[in-house]
Amino acid sequence: MHTPRRPATRWATALFLALSVSAAWAAGSAGPGASATEAATLYAGATVIDGTGAAPRVNQDILVRAERIVAVGPHGSLEGTHDASFHTVDLHGSYVIPGLIDSHVHLATPPDAKRAQAILRRNLYAGVTAVRDMADDLRSVAELAREARAGEIPAPDIYYAALMAGPTFFLDPRVSAASYGVTPGKSPWMQSIDENTDLREAVTLARGTSATALKVYADLPPDLVAKITAEAHRQHIMVWAHSAVFPTRPADVINAGVDVVSHACYLAYQLEPVMLASYEDHTPFHDALLAPSGDDPVIAGLYRDMLKHGTILDATGSLFVRYDAERKTHPERKPLRCTGPTTTRLVRQAWKAGVPISTGTDSDGGLDQVWPSVYDEIRFLVHDVGMPPIEAIHSATLVGAQAAGQAKDMGSIEAGKLANFAVLSADPAKDIGNLQSIRMTVKRGRVYPRGGYPPVTKEEMDHDDED
Structure with a gap:
């Protein structure tokens, strides 16, 4: 399939966005999700369904730094992750799929x-x-x-x-x-x-x-x-x-x-x-x-x-x-x-x-x-x-x-790609309805807990009729 290069007209916009996001993070106002920083987070012990169609891999660690996945491997095997500076999220018993x-x-x-x-x-x-x-x-x-x-x-x-x-x-x-x-x-x-x-x-x-x-x-x-x-x-x-x-x-x-x-x-x-x-x-x-x-x-x-x-x-x-x-x-x-x-x-x-x-x-x-x-x-x-x-x-x-032309950056859980994934409490490989057991979404390294979801309101969906 044809894989287009990013048109040159986008570079200025991309640079502006990158600077804007960096400034927002530095100011501590990175948005409604938990802020992604240069500090690394270790998502530990999950069963990973990586999006490639491969069988689930049990007891895996996913190391995330800022927006991206740094490494994926068996629990406890990732180099340097025993350092106290790592924030660890225990996902034993959970299932991770790509966003x-x-x-x-x-x-x-x-x-x-x-x-x-x-x-x-x-x-x-x-x-x-x-x-x-x-x-x-x-x-x-x-x-x-x-x-x-x-x-x-x-x-x-x-x-x-x-x-x-x-x-x-x-x-x-x-x-x-x-x-x-x-x-x-x-x-x-x-x-x-x-x-x-x-x-x-x-x-x-x-x-x-x-x-x-x-x-x-x-x-x-x-x-x-x-x-x-x-x-x-x-x-x-x-x-x-x-x-x-x-x-x-x-x-x-x-x-x-x-x-x-x-x-x-x-x-x-x-x-x-x-x-x-x-x-x-x-x-x-x-x-x-x-x-x-x-x-x-x-x-x-x-x-x-x-x-x-x-x-x-x-x-x-x-x-x-x-x-x-x-x-x-x-x-x-x-x-x-x-x-x-x-x-x-x-x-x-x-x-x-x-x-x-x-x-x-x-x-x-x-x-x-x-x-x-x-x-x-x-x-x-x-x-x-x-x-x-x-x-x-x-x-x-x-x-x-x-x-979407974005497979270089997303779509599977692997090192180098964006930290875009969903954490589930139940196995979607056994029952696809278990997508509804979602605990959190991680998008570009930011965490959006399901418990923090503000449901869609009638005012949001119908407000044009009221204007």
């Missing part, structure tokens, strides 16, 4: 900082240490990302996309909401693309938002999807795309070389004899087109192509399963593009084929949700798709880091 990653969120369509901060807080205190924002008003998302990175708000780190789509998409009212004050399609974070667009300039403008990636969204023909992808990669920025960029079929999206495709459901449209002409046509996929039993051969071909290109699948399966269940009590609601069983079948075939699957949700769960939506996606992979819990944790950690 979870939700690879499909929307934080600002339209912008609502209070609500977004509430959702991000709920995520962090439940073990989510990074999210991938899939195109919103980046003026708001960039500020949330800065606040999260600096520790000014309790939140996962945020990696985000600038959107590109065909001209007809920009009639969508969501675009106006996410581009307020700018002509729809003309903002650097949501650009209308056609055959006359200077793609070099368009990608450069998108990079200027400090986006991690471009999102190729809708209403673009195959040649433009391929040209956008090639130019983005030339400029060392990732490409995240819908798995069908109507009218572009999934095979053409995948073969364009995009890094991640979202929505397993949309892959099914490869089987439609006549492809939908635009994203705005929400005609559901015709289930009868799939092979009556076993793996579908056309879908199998898509998965071979994904493996060849190193493409990650951001499945968003739990969304479709949950919506099916809701329609049983609300039959008046229009169906989504795929049923829950069809989506489950497509994701199961992807998993069996070896396609890497990340845990995106495309849902924030609303006020009534106690736990983050990514828990639903992980449960979907285990209980609906049939993944063993260890593999589902791998999807929610290392594969999520790869989808």
Whole structure:
């Protein structure tokens, strides 16, 4: 899979953030979690599930200094850790997993900082240490990302996309909401693309938002999807795309070389004899087109192509399963593009084929949700798709880091990576529901005890209606 270098335009911002964080720590005001300093902390005696898919390792020590993991090894084996200057946290009887990653969120369509901060807080205190924002008003998302990175708000780190789509998409009212004050399609974070667009300039403008990636969204023909992808990669920025960029079929999206495709459901449209002409046509996929039993051969071909290109699948399966269940009590609601069983079948075939699957949700769960939506996606992979819990944790950690282009720094518990992990009281390898036994989240070395979680309030979630 293409691994982009950090664009040069980000160095000034990165330096500013580093200096700001250092100054905050020095002043003793590093944010709502316990402050990370140069003093080392030894997390001792835990069972470690490292995120790689490997079996759990019992009685392990994790040595953390400032933001990063210095060493991991059997209890008592790490050199120098018997020094009295080390702060030790006894984790015997506990389980440690890497910080979870939700690879499909929307934080600002339209912008609502209070609500977004509430959702991000709920995520962090439940073990989510990074999210991938899939195109919103980046003026708001960039500020949330800065606040999260600096520790000014309790939140996962945020990696985000600038959107590109065909001209007809920009009639969508969501675009106006996410581009307020700018002509729809003309903002650097949501650009209308056609055959006359200077793609070099368009990608450069998108990079200027400090986006991690471009999102190729809708209403673009195959040649433009391929040209956008090639130019983005030339400029060392990732490409995240819908798995069908109507009218572009999934095979053409995948073969364009995009890094991640979202929505397993949309892959099914490869089987439609006549492809939908635009994203705005929400005609559901015709289930009868799939092979009556076993793996579908056309879908199998898509998965071979994904493996060849190193493409990650951001499945968003739990969304479709949950919506099916809701329609049983609300039959008046229009169906989504795929049923829950069809989506489950497509994701199961992807998993069996070896396609890497990340845990995106495309849902924030609303006020009534106690736990983050990514828990639903992980449960979907285990209980609906049939993944063993260890593999589902791998999807929610290392594969999520790869989808966000951040695997060098996060996604697994190993020396040199950020100290991003969750401490659980019960074994998630035996029961994935044990994610709810979380004791604390450690993000960039800062501790966020579950007991200190301020629950999301109605005022935070609904305050725009009251203004």
